[in-house]
Amino acid sequence: MLTLRGVADDPTVLTRHLALDDAAGLVFRPLAHADADGLAGFLAALSPETRRLSTFPGYDLATAQELCDAIARYDKLRLVLAEAPSGRIVGLLEFSLDLHPADVERYRAAGVHLSATDCRFGATLADDYQGRGLGTRVFPLVADVARRFGKKRMILWGGVVADNARAIRYYEKNGFHHTGSFTGADGVRALDMILDHESARRDP
Ligand SMILES: CC(C)(COP(=O)(O)OP(=O)(O)OC[C@H]1O[C@@H](n2cnc3c(N)ncnc32)[C@H](O)[C@@H]1OP(=O)(O)O)[C@@H](O)C(=O)NCCC(=O)NCCS
Known part of the structure; x- marks a missing residue:
């Protein structure tokens, strides 16, 4: 099973290349310490509407640096x-491998009992990449990452704005x-939405 430290030490274990019809292609890979400037560019370029839907703590270099500093330090995998x-960074896919107690309680009230084999997930694409099927194209890779961390289900990190x-x-x-x-x-x-990816298994 993968660990955050293992991925930070060898990001190639999760790196994949995606061919696109109208461009050279994309690389799907773990966020790296050297990404602070590129990530800041991605955040700064997000439109007001995408910011409303994504709710990052900020959209500047300080936030990007914070996300890079968090690599392998907490429970987050980006x-x-x-x-x-x-x-150019055109998408950010975020996992929180630990659950928040408020999420556990809210799901419990809805009859869903979350456990250590569940995680939180959220996705944000650059405005010019939204609505083109990319999120769906990359989803099997996302599901594979979760599985390799021993996670059987994913809930949405912070839910999805109604x-x-x-x-x-998309979800x-x-x-x-x-x-x-x-x-x-x-x-x-x-x-709140949940994916039981044992029942939605697809090959990456
Ligand atoms: C959400 C997001 C990651 C999805 O990725 P994506 O590549 O745009 O999604 P896809 O193109 O793969 O799929 C979108 C689906 O929604 C449909 N769709 C698009 N606009 C829609 C609308 N206004 N109402 C209903 N469905 C819509 C598309 O037709 C497609 O479904 P289909 O393939 O059955 O036709 C991306 O749009 C994004 O980053 N949005 C802004 C940030 C955000 O909302 N993040 C989620 C926070 S929880």
Whole structure:
């Protein structure tokens, strides 16, 4: 089974190349310490609407540096999609391998008992890459990462904003189902969704 330290020491274990129809291709790989500037560029370029739907703690170099500093230090695993050969980061795929007690309680109330074999996941693509099927194309790789960390199910990290129709459709078509809804500290209504990826197994 993979560990965060193992991935940080050898990122190639999770690195994959994706051919695209209209470009040279993309690399799917773990976030690296050297990515701070590239990640800051990705965050800074996100539109106000994408920021509303993603809710990162910030969109600047300090935030990017914080995410890079977190590599193998906490329970977070972040992967990026980078254009080849430019290296431009066009997607951020985030796992939280530990669960938050508030999530455990909310899911319990909905009749779903989360455990150590569950994790949290969220995805954000650059605006010019959204709605082109890329999220779905990369999803088997995401599911494979979760499995290799011993995770059997994924819940959405922070839920999905209730009016985010595209993301809801995206998660549904990739096997997630709804378990309930909640209102976050920011007053925004969000939906809880879970993927039991043993039952949605696909080859990467
Ligand atoms: C959510 C996200 C990762 C999905 O990746 P993606 O590559 O855009 O998604 P895909 O193109 O693979 O799939 C989107 C699906 O939604 C459908 N869709 C697009 N706009 C839609 C809308 N307004 N209402 C309903 N469905 C919509 C698409 O047709 C497609 O479904 P289909 O293949 O059955 O036709 C990406 O759009 C994104 O980063 N969005 C902004 C940030 C965000 O919302 N993140 C999620 C936070 S929980």
